[in-house]
Amino acid sequence: MTGETILTRNFERSDSHTLRAYVETGGYRAWAKAQAMEPAAIVDEVKRANLRGLGGAGFPTGTKWSFIPKNHAGPVYLVINADEGEPGTFKDRYLLERDPHALVEGMLIAARAIRSATAFVYVRGEYVEPWRRFSTAVREAYEAGHLGKGFDIVVHRGAGAYICGEETGLISSLEGKKGWPKLKPPFPAIKGAFGAPTIVNNVETICHVPHIVNRGAAWFAALGTKTQGGTRMYSVSGRVVRPGVYEAPVGITLRQLIYERAGGVTGNGRLKAVVPGGSSAAILTADEIDVTMDVDGLKNAGTMAGSAGVIVMDETVSIPESLMVVARFYAHESCGQCTPCRESTGWIYKMTRRIVEGRGRKEDLDTILDVAKRGAGTTICAFYDGAVGPYISYIEKFRGEFEALIPRA
Amino acid sequence: MPRLTINGKAVEVPAGTNLIEAARSAGVEVPHYCYHAGLSIAGQCRLCMVDIDKTPRPTIACNTVAADGMVVQTETDRVRETRKSIMEFHLINHPLDCPVCDQAGECWLQIYYMQHGLYDPRMTDEKVHKPKAVPLGPHVILDAERCILCSRCVRFCDEITGTGELGIFERGDHSEIGLFPGHELDNKYSGNVVDICPVGALTDRDFRFQVRVWYLETAKSVCPGCARGCNIEVHVNRRRPHHAEGRRVARLKPRFNADVNRWWICDAGRYGFGFVDGADRLRVPARREGGTASDATWDEAIAAVAGALRRLPPEEVGVIASPKMSNEDLFALRRLLDVCAVRRVAVQVPPRAPGDEDAILIRADKNPNSMGAELMGLGGDARAVLTAARGRQLKLLWIFGHDLLASAWPEPEVLEALRRVETVVFTGPSANLTSAHAHWVLPAAAWVERDGTYTNFEGRVQRFRQATEPLGQALPEWEIVGRILAPLGEAPSATRAEHWFRQLAAAVPAFAGLSYQSLGDTGRRLAGANP
Numbered sequence: 050m051t052g053e054t055i056l057t058r059n060f061e062r063s064d065s066h067t068l069r070a071y072v073e074t075g076g077y078r079a080w081a082k083a084q085a086m087e088p089a090a091i092v093d094e095v096k097r098a099n100l101r102g103l104g105g106a107g108f109p110t111g112t113k114w115s116f117i118p119k120n121h122a123g124p125v126y127l128v129i130n131a132d133e134g135e136p137g138t139f140k141d142r143y144l145l146e147r148d149p150h151a152l153v154e155g156m157l158i159a160a161r162a163i164r165s166a167t168a169f170v171y172v173r174g175e176y177v178e179p180w181r182r183f184s185t186a187v188r189e190a191y192e193a194g195h196l197g198k199g200f201d202i203v204v205h206r207g208a209g210a211y212i213c214g215e216e217t218g219l220i221s222s223l224e225g226k227k228g229w230p231k232l233k234p235p236f237p238a239i240k241g242a243f244g245a246p247t248i249v250n251n252v253e254t255i256c257h258v259p260h261i262v263n264r265g266a267a268w269f270a271a272l273g274t275k276t277q278g279g280t281r282m283y284s285v286s287g288r289v290v291r292p293g294v295y296e297a298p299v300g301i302t303l304r305q306l307i308y309e310r311a312g313g314v315t316g317n318g319r320l321k322a323v324v325p326g327g328s329s330a331a332i333l334t335a336d337e338i339d340v341t342m343d344v345d346g347l348k349n350a351g352t353m354a355g356s357a358g359v360i361v362m363d364e365t366v367s368i369p370e371s372l373m374v375v376a377r378f379y380a381h382e383s384c385g386q387c388t389p390c391r392e393s394t395g396w397i398y399k400m401t402r403r404i405v406e407g408r409g410r411k412e413d414l415d416t417i418l419d420v421a422k423r424g425a426g427t428t429i430c431a432f433y434d435g436a437v438g439p440y441i442s443y444i445e446k447f448r449g450e451f452e453a454l455i456p457r458a
Numbered sequence: 459m460p461r462l463t464i465n466g467k468a469v470e471v472p473a474g475t476n477l478i479e480a481a482r483s484a485g486v487e488v489p490h491y492c493y494h495a496g497l498s499i500a501g502q503c504r505l506c507m508v509d510i511d512k513t514p515r516p517t518i519a520c521n522t523v524a525a526d527g528m529v530v531q532t533e534t535d536r537v538r539e540t541r542k543s544i545m546e547f548h549l550i551n552h553p554l555d556c557p558v559c560d561q562a563g564e565c566w567l568q569i570y571y572m573q574h575g576l577y578d579p580r581m582t583d584e585k586v587h588k589p590k591a592v593p594l595g596p597h598v599i600l601d602a603e604r605c606i607l608c609s610r611c612v613r614f615c616d617e618i619t620g621t622g623e624l625g626i627f628e629r630g631d632h633s634e635i636g637l638f639p640g641h642e643l644d645n646k647y648s649g650n651v652v653d654i655c656p657v658g659a660l661t662d663r664d665f666r667f668q669v670r671v672w673y674l675e676t677a678k679s680v681c682p683g684c685a686r687g688c689n690i691e692v693h694v695n696r697r698r699p700h701h702a703e704g705r706r707v708a709r710l711k712p713r714f715n716a717d718v719n720r721w722w723i724c725d726a727g728r729y730g731f732g733f734v735d736g737a738d739r740l741r742v743p744a745r746r747e748g749g750t751a752s753d754a755t756w757d758e759a760i761a762a763v764a765g766a767l768r769r770l771p772p773e774e775v776g777v778i779a780s781p782k783m784s785n786e787d788l789f790a791l792r793r794l795l796d797v798c799a800v801r802r803v804a805v806q807v808p809p810r811a812p813g814d815e816d817a818i819l820i821r822a823d824k825n826p827n828s829m830g831a832e833l834m835g836l837g838g839d840a841r842a843v844l845t846a847a848r849g850r851q852l853k854l855l856w857i858f859g860h861d862l863l864a865s866a867w868p869e870p871e872v873l874e875a876l877r878r879v880e881t882v883v884f885t886g887p888s889a890n891l892t893s894a895h896a897h898w899v900l901p902a903a904a905w906v907e908r909d910g911t912y913t914n915f916e917g918r919v920q921r922f923r924q925a926t927e928p929l930g931q932a933l934p935e936w937e938i939v940g941r942i943l944a945p946l947g948e949a950p951s952a953t954r955a956e957h958w959f960r961q962l963a964a965a966v967p968a969f970a971g972l973s974y975q976s977l978g979d980t981g982r983r984l985a986g987a988n989p
Contacts, residue, residue, distance in 0.1 A: 210629070227626070232501040232521050385607065385626070385633030386502050392547040395631035399583040416580055423543035426515050427504050 052272075055260050055280055056253065057296040060147045066182050068189040071150035077195060079259035083158040086262075091162035095258065097266035099278035104130055104214075104251030105327065105355045106431070107277075107344035116238035117163050117246045126247040127160045127168035128223065129255060131183075132207050132214040134173060135327035136378060137358030140282035141252040143294050145172070145179030148256065149186035153195065153202065155255035158262055160200050163248050168202050171219050174209040211382035215430045216249040217241075218384065229386045230430035253282055273299040277343045285311040287361035299343035299354075303333070306342060307361055316363040322447070323362065326355025328375050329435030331442035332368075352438070368447040369454055372439060373401040379436035389424035390433035396420060397440055409455035414444055462528040477519035477530060478506055486532055489541060489570050491548075491656050492608035493520040496721045497617055500609050505544045505570070509534045516540050538574070545575035551586045551631055552657075553603045561658030563671040567606070586631050594624075595643030597725060598652055598660050602634040605659035611635060611651035618722065618818070621645040635659065646820065649728045653711060653721070664729055665709045668702040669695045677925035678713060678979055680912055682782060682905050683727035684813070685823040687914030688712060688719035689980065690727070692906050692925040706926050707731045707906055715980045718918065724820050731906065734929075738889045740901035741930025747897070756931065756941070759900055764945040766854045766881050767798050776802040776843040776852045776879075779836055780859040780886075781825035784910030785919065786958035787935035788827070788834050789966070791858075794939050797946055802852070804840035805831040808866040821915055830913035833968045833984075841867070847875035855879040857896070858935065859886035885938060902935050903928035909955040910934070911977065913984070919972060920981030 059065035059074055071077070083091055096111030117125055129152065133141040144152060156168050172180045184204050190196045205223055212218040213228040220242045222228035241247020257279055261269045270278035277299050283306055286292045290312030297306065303325055307313065314320045320335040325342065331352035333340070340350040347354045362371065380398035385391040397420060400413050421440040424433055444451055461470045464477075464484040471480045479495065481488045491503035499521050507516035511529035516537050519530075531537065549567065556562040588602035612624045612635065623641040626633050637643060643651070652662045674693040681688040691711045695702055702708065710731055712723040733739070743759035744751050767775065777800060779791055788805075795803055806828065815822040831837060844862070846852050848871060855875070862872045876882055876895040884896035887904045907928040913919050928934075933941075936958050944950050952958045956974050963969045968984050976982060 212629075232499065234521075380630055383630035385628070385630045388502065388504050388544055388547045388606070391607065391631050391633060392550050395586065396550055396581060396583065403583065410582075412580075423539075424547070427507070427540060427544070429501060 052280070052298050054296045056144065056148070056151070056256050056282055057294070060143065065147045066149055066186065068150060068186065068193060071148070071154075075263070076150055076259075077154055079262040080154050080157045080195065083161055083262050086161075088162050088164055091158060091262070094266045095162070095261055098257075098261045098269040099266075099273060099276065100254065100257055100261060100269065101277045101344050102251055103253040103257075103281050103357065105135065105329070107354055110250065110254055113238065113250075114159070114163050114248055116236070117248065118239065121164075121246055124167065124243075124245045125163055125165040126242045126245055127156060127163060127165040128216075128219065128242055128247055128249045129156060129168065129170040129252060130214060130216065130219055130249055131170055131172040131176070131179070131252045132219060133176070133252070133356075134211040134214045135329065135356040135358055136375070137284060137286055137324060137360040138327050138356040139284045139286075140294050140357065142176060142179050143282070144252050144256050145176065145183045147182075149183040150190065151256040151259060152183065152252055153186055153190045155258040156202060157195060157200060158258050159248070159250065159255055165248070166200055168200070169223055169242065170202060170204050171213070171223055172204060172206050173214075174207040180204065180206055210384070211378075212384040212430075212432060215432060218430065219249065220247065227384075229384050230432070232429055274341065274343045274346065276345045281342075281357055283310075283342065283357045283359055285359045285361065287359075288314055288316045288363040288366065289361045290315055297342070300341045300346075303338040303340050303342055303359070306359060307338065311361070314361065314363050316365045319364040321362045321364045321366055322368065324358070324360040324439075326353045327358035328360070328378065329353070329438050330355045331438040332446060334446055352442070367405075368443055368450050369401065369405050372443040373398070373405045375439045375443075376401045376436075379432075383432065383436075387428040387433070389427045390436070393420045393424045394433070394436055397436075404451060404454050407454060407456060409451075411452075411455055413455065414448065414451055418444060460524045460526040460528070462524050462526065462530060464530045465532055471524050475524045477508055477510075477522045477524055480524040481508070481519065481530070481532060488519045488532055489574055490520060491566060491606055492610060494610050494613075494654055494721075497610060497613040497654075500613065503544070503548070503606065503608050505541060505548075507537055507540045507544070508532045509537050541574040542577055545571055546577055546581075548606050549575070549579075550581040551603070552606075553585065555604070559601075559604065559658040560661045560666050560671075561604075561655075565658055566656035588632075588634050593663065594637055594660075595648050597649050597663055597729065598643050599663050599666065600635060601659055601661070602636075604657050605635050606657055607633050607635070608656060610654045610656070611660055614647075614651055614654060615643070615645065618650070619645045619647050624651075646724050646726065646816065647722060647818065649725050650712070650722050662709065668705065669698050669708055670701075673698045673701070674708055675925070677906070677923045679710075679906065679922040679925065680826065680920045680981075681710070681723060681727040681730075682826040682912070682922075683724070683730045683824065685821040685825060685828055685915035686719065686819050687826055687912050687918065687920050687981075688723045688727055688819060689715040689920065690723060692731075694906070694926045696926065705735050707734050713979075717980070717983075718914065718920075719819055722819060724818075726820070733888050734904045734906055736888060739887060739904075739929050739932075740889055740893070740899055741932060742901060743931065744899040745897060746899075751899075754898075756933075759898055760938075760941045761945070762881075762898055763856070763883055763900075764942045767794075767800075767942070768946060770853050772799040772801060774851065774853040775800045775856070776846055776854070777804070777856045778807065778840055778843055778858065778860055778862075779803065779805045779831065781805050781823075781828040781831045782859050783831070783935050784827060784905075784922075784955070785830040785834070785913060785962055785969075786910050786955045787939070788831055788836060789962040790936040790939040790943075790952070790958050792834050792836060793948070793961075794943055794946070797943065797948055802838070802843050802846060803836055804838040804843050805836045807840050807860045807862060810864060810866050823915065826912040826914070829915055829917055830911075830919075833913065834962075834966055844871065844875050847879050850878050852878075853880045854883065855881070856883040856885070857892060859902070861890035861892045863891035885935060887932065900938050901930060901932040902938065903932045907932065908934040910936075911955075911959060911974075914981075917968075917984040918981045919969070919977055919984060921974060921977050921979075
């Protein structure tokens, strides 16, 4: 199941990031076609393509676009979330560096669909080269006359906070405020950036749009499963022979991804566990990898596709230590706004660290599970629910490994 | 108007009402920290969870607008468990230093832990440490470890004063309230952040370590600091006077009045009570003869003033009453002046510097009862009284409270006037430069030591109640005036402030129909009032 590559088709060209290379390979033809389409027709095409958000939540993209109030008089903003920060995820980086014009063209089409004249691209602060490459592409697009005629792109750099990848945290940060997620309702499509209706889409999601317009919704939908069309880019890292970004139809299984694409497991060669969708996804054991990697396939397996960051662990990896690292990340990155998240991320990190350092107590594991479950679903944004994924799954699936570290009384 | 059911009780609330307020109208209290009716919705504390029919999990009440047909439950098992969890989260990093915390006894962590927590503590790791005892400004001090990061103080400075001194810095459980660089919490309303802080994070530098709050007694009152008449509570310490070196008034707190000050008061009003226990308070009547002052009895003082009034022709008497006197005082004085046919009467003395004013609460007129004085017809020309004194036309000049020597009038003119009058009488709570020139000093009770009413700039008549006993032999002005009326042939008809108010309501059309009962706790606006 190798299949056709769409998003990564030009990645082997050394000049793939240039306007010339992009146009040579058919770039900006979709934009020409879309200009003859009614906005509603574009939205409809994307809906029928079953394109789902590839940043993490997997929300149907066309449906999201249709939430913009009809006949809204003021400005509408398109915001591109290029604040790729989910641990284990590095696909948007490749797109920004190797095919930035795909994003520009996708934005032109998306902006037409939602009637937006201004878009912001919020680039992760640490992504210096992707920011340079994308900014150059924007400049080229202005010079070529694609931009500046009723549609402008503003490139904005973040300052390194994970929470600014949460769509309303991103909006707050974009507005010049502390990157705190906002209360919903109102949702961004009603009242988003600077109080205007706003659509926030992931880089990869928007890069798919020109292909959908070029080749049609039916083609795109057929690439995937019944509920999710197309391909997506899987970031595979950890104990595999060939870590990297692999584009595959969303129906690929986790086993295929690890063994057929990434070359199998390194180290002692024995797979122990896999995180399938970035650090916030629940962990899968070695015998749970025959799942399809689409949004619903992984949801049914009790985890999530998230950002498609696949972290592979072999038998040499300590699950308690991994949880400690993950817990430290969430404690460090919690924005501190909601009490349950602010307080329990730090508390759970302290408990996991104590266990790893051999100072655990037998009640600690149940306390972590209880604290995690009590806080779940009580906060403004999904950050804490993301943290709860690993807290619970690592302990429930590998409890013996934790217990072995706790001194007997 | 949406109609909904809360804990089985049907209520109808105005459109846009959130579920905390809707529940309140049904007599149901939803516990909360970050929500404050005077501020924007933050939704951060996550304590105000309620169950709404057809909603998969508990929802915060503060950010949910009441909708028609909504069925809300505030006491389901699920909600109680969630609340308990949220309480635990709020407290895991809290220092639990109630024995040394000023908030103890009025702390919402204590109250809600007892009502909704009562879990067995299980956090055994080292708590997060943060800055303690950080002065934020002249009035407020921060203990960041006690803070629950509800952001009320931040929102207050952003939304009410618009001064924006405070922010939340750092992230996660290291988040802390702090000042933006180069700023100080020194706006004119800074003390309010202490009131709205639900815990002991922000405490009042003036009140700190004075007395435990459970020893305080409370009286509903009105701030005398300007013409706004903000509603306040006076908290007095009568049970543990030794804890505060005898200081009786422990603090003033704003009292909600939707039409006057809502939840707030200014710092000038909040900290303006120092004179009540000040060293310059007048405690006993005194007379000054040939440069030497000596204590007198009330009988002597009353006899002296009454005698002068009886003896002197009315045109040789001048009175400068005060817009700081209550309606009752002013009405009693008006009766006395009528009896004696005195016409040289005034109330307003121009201040040396114009008072500050803003669009929030503070009024330029620093007197609480200018409107009352005007309505009673006492608003004569004070400068004319002064001129008459300088022209040796007056034998008796009675000054209430004013310090003429600290006014806009030229000092030599005032001194000349005071020296050219045979008998200068001063009545007020505190000594000042002018009282030092009086031949008779009659000590008046401070506003917290007595009952009365003020009429604010909008014509709202509001009661203030006695919080503590008058200092020494001080008396309310209405009683001093009443005692002088007796020897002049007016039988004592009023033994309480309320009696004078009744007579005022009967005599002055603007006040017709009002009574202490009808004024209630938040006052009544005069029918003819024209702001």
